[in-house]
Amino acid sequence: MPSDRQKKIRNFSIIAHIDHGKSTLADRLIEYTGLISQREMQNQMLDNMDLERERGITIKLQTIRLVYKAKDGEEYYLNLIDTPGHVDFTYEVSRSLAACEGAVLIVDAAQGIEAQTLANVYLALEQDLEIVPVINKIDLPSARPDEIKAEIEDIIGLDASEAPLISAKEGLNIEDVLESIVKNVPSPTGDEDAPLKALIFDSYYDSYKGVIAYIRVMEGQMRKGMKIKMMATNKEFEVVEVGAFSPGAIPMEYLSAGDVGYVAASVKDVRHCRVGDTITDASRPTLEPLPGYRKVNPMVYCGIYPAEGEKYEDIRDALEKLQVNDAALVFEAETSAALGFGFRCGFLGLLHMEIIQERLEREFNLDLITTAPSVIYRVTKTNGEVLMIQNPANMPVPQEIRIMEEPIVKTTIMVPNTYVGAVMELCQDRRGEMKDMQYIDDTRVNLHYEMPLNEVIYDFFDALKSRTKGYGSLDYELIGYRQSDLVKLDILINSEQVDALSFIVHESKAYSRGKSMCEKLKDEIPRHQFPIPLQAAVGAKIISRETIKALRKDVLAKCYGGDISRKKKLLEKQKEGKKRMRQVGNVEVPQKAFMSVLKLDD
Ligand SMILES: Nc1nc2c(ncn2[C@@H]2O[C@H](COP(=O)(O)OP(=O)(O)OP(=O)(O)O)[C@@H](O)[C@H]2O)c(=O)[nH]1
Numbered sequence: 001m002p003s004d005r006q007k008k009i010r011n012f013s014i015i016a017h018i019d020h021g022k023s024t025l026a027d028r029l030i031e032y033t034g035l036i037s038q039r040e041m042q043n044q045m046l047d048n049m050d051l052e053r054e055r056g057i058t059i060k061l062q063t064i065r066l067v068y069k070a071k072d073g074e075e076y077y078l079n080l081i082d083t084p085g086h087v088d089f090t091y092e093v094s095r096s097l098a099a100c101e102g103a104v105l106i107v108d109a110a111q112g113i114e115a116q117t118l119a120n121v122y123l124a125l126e127q128d129l130e131i132v133p134v135i136n137k138i139d140l141p142s143a144r145p146d147e148i149k150a151e152i153e154d155i156i157g158l159d160a161s162e163a164p165l166i167s168a169k170e171g172l173n174i175e176d177v178l179e180s181i182v183k184n185v186p187s188p189t190g191d192e193d194a195p196l197k198a199l200i201f202d203s204y205y206d207s208y209k210g211v212i213a214y215i216r217v218m219e220g221q222m223r224k225g226m227k228i229k230m231m232a233t234n235k236e237f238e239v240v241e242v243g244a245f246s247p248g249a250i251p252m253e254y255l256s257a258g259d260v261g262y263v264a265a266s267v268k269d270v271r272h273c274r275v276g277d278t279i280t281d282a283s284r285p286t287l288e289p290l291p292g293y294r295k296v297n298p299m300v301y302c303g304i305y306p307a308e309g310e311k312y313e314d315i316r317d318a319l320e321k322l323q324v325n326d327a328a329l330v331f332e333a334e335t336s337a338a339l340g341f342g343f344r345c346g347f348l349g350l351l352h353m354e355i356i357q358e359r360l361e362r363e364f365n366l367d368l369i370t371t372a373p374s375v376i377y378r379v380t381k382t383n384g385e386v387l388m389i390q391n392p393a394n395m396p397v398p399q400e401i402r403i404m405e406e407p408i409v410k411t412t413i414m415v416p417n418t419y420v421g422a423v424m425e426l427c428q429d430r431r432g433e434m435k436d437m438q439y440i441d442d443t444r445v446n447l448h449y450e451m452p453l454n455e456v457i458y459d460f461f462d463a464l465k466s467r468t469k470g471y472g473s474l475d476y477e478l479i480g481y482r483q484s485d486l487v488k489l490d491i492l493i494n495s496e497q498v499d500a501l502s503f504i505v506h507e508s509k510a511y512s513r514g515k516s517m518c519e520k521l522k523d524e525i526p527r528h529q530f531p532i533p534l535q536a537a538v539g540a541k542i543i544s545r546e547t548i549k550a551l552r553k554d555v556l557a558k559c560y561g562g563d564i565s566r567k568k569k570l571l572e573k574q575k576e577g578k579k580r581m582r583q584v585g586n587v588e589v590p591q592k593a594f595m596s597v598l599k600l601d602d
Pocket residue numbers: 016017018019020021022023024025056057058084085086136137138139140166167168169170
């Protein structure tokens with residue numbers, strides 16, 4: 001039973017398909033409960049990373065405490081824990097849900113239920129959360145609230161008869177959402193006098209205070225000054241500060257069972273404060289830690305190298321910091337003949353990879369070169385040895401390979417039926433095998449395909465969106481490995497093989513991929529004083545070739561007779577340019593050539 005104090009608390013997340021209005025609703029809730037005025041409010045408080053704002057998606061979770069005076073006259077503390085909405089981040093959604101008792105499910109009144117709506121609902125049900133449906137965007141002329149209500153009832157099996165009909169954008173009926181949370185989300189329970197048991201569900205690194213952990217206290221109390229122990233690492237720390245975000249950090253004396261907030265304990269080494277770990281009282285420890293999260297395994301790997309060699313340690317430092325609150329990010333040192341010292345990093349998917357790259361570049365000011373993304377292949381050698389290959393450079397020579405297998409995912413694709421043909425064509429092109437097709441209603445279809453992961457990770461999601469005018473939605477999960485005709489494609493520049501550009505592809509695509517990489521390199525590498533052959537090869541066989549013609553590049557030619565300072569400037573510029581080059585044999589390859597040939601979409 002909840003205590004009187006706990007009766008006033010509601011811990012909830014908002015779940016939705018991407019773009020259905022989660023951040024907009026969060027903003028309206030913040031505004032309505034009067035935390036900040038509209039003018040003060042930077043658009044979309046909760047998505048506070050620059051990158052998120054630019055891409056318009058939520059990546060890292062944030063939490064915020066709202067104080068709401070309900071119609072019953074009581075004041076409630078509503079702890080809103082944000083969740084990301086993209087298919088790559090299912091894992092983080094389940095993390096934040098573990099800190100809640102309920103979830104507000106937003107469904108777009110025009111779009112209806114989509115693949116990620118369902119995926120998120122399943123995650124919430126797995127955690128036994130109470131789901132509170134809300135229908136958003138009723139201001140749109142194409143809104144069909146009654147049909148969407150029926151859809152929620154038919155497809156998810158939730159009673160939606162009393163679901164608030166809102167427009168988050170226009171601030172319509174926001175109070176109904178708050179009332180529905182107070183009424184339907186259960187209060188937290190948990191013995192406030194028991195030994196401390198708190199779940200770390202997120203964290204970040206603050207250069208003054210060290211690691212700041214976002215916690216949900218399950219039992220007992222977390223007090224300023226007390227000695228705490230991290231149960232996974234057995235490390236002990238003294239609590240310097242506890243509090244809640246509202247929206248800025250508000251220090252408090254203690255957090256008690258049922259509360260959501262933060263703790264700072266001068267943890268300088270990020271590895272001592274892992275997301276998913278349980279914090280307990282060092283002098284009166286609890287016996288059992290809380291169940292951690294479902295372990296996630298990275299599915300996509302790539303090499304990350306400093307553009308300037310000496311920045312290697314900086315990258316390690318930055319990756320370690322990002323890893324504190326991103327358990328899905330893994331990395332280890334590796335070396336490349338073309339790129340020098342760097343790291344092989346593992347990610348959940350391509351978006352996750354891009355986001356980490358951008359964060360390294362922007363937040364840590366690093367200049368990077370990344371190699372082609374790869375999934376993990378399973379190779380059985382003729383001598384019986386089994387290898388898991390995540391770096392194409394480590395692939396054995398063809399004569400030593402008995403079986404090559406690749407990861408296969410089960411995809412769920414939801415589309416309006418007018419686009420079924422286009423989507424089927426796309427899936428076939430990506431070596432998909434159709435398993436099942438269900439009509440959800442008269443207008444929408446659910447397609448199930450089994451597809452090689454390496455066909456899904458690159459640009460499948462973008463291709464799906466463009467073929468369905470944005471209406472198609474996607475979810476996928478790994479189902480296992482399957483034998484496949486895969487080959488390693490090598491790129492040779494002036495007869496030198498460039499390890500950073502090697503690729504594993506399906507045999508049927510080797511030719512077209514090799515050809516397009518050679519063509520792109522031809523555009524990117526400047527002419528030298530000698531001709532440069534560019535070749536794509538599978539084993540010893542050359543499958544495509546381009547040549548960059550020889551040219552003498554004389555930058556001073558343009559300024560005959562001219563002023564000396566201008567000449568100097570040009571020479572300086574050329575020197576600058578040289579720094580951004582990589583030496584492959586006697587050819588200088590611009591850094592950006594590595595990036596652009598790896599972009600497959602165009
Ligand atoms: N017409 C209309 N548009 C809305 C409404 N709510 C949100 N939008 C718009 O829908 C788009 C997506 O809204 P967001 O709040 O960013 O969506 P989200 O679900 O948070 O997306 P992620 O953070 O990427 O998961 C934005 O362009 C909003 O302006 C609404 O009630 N009516």
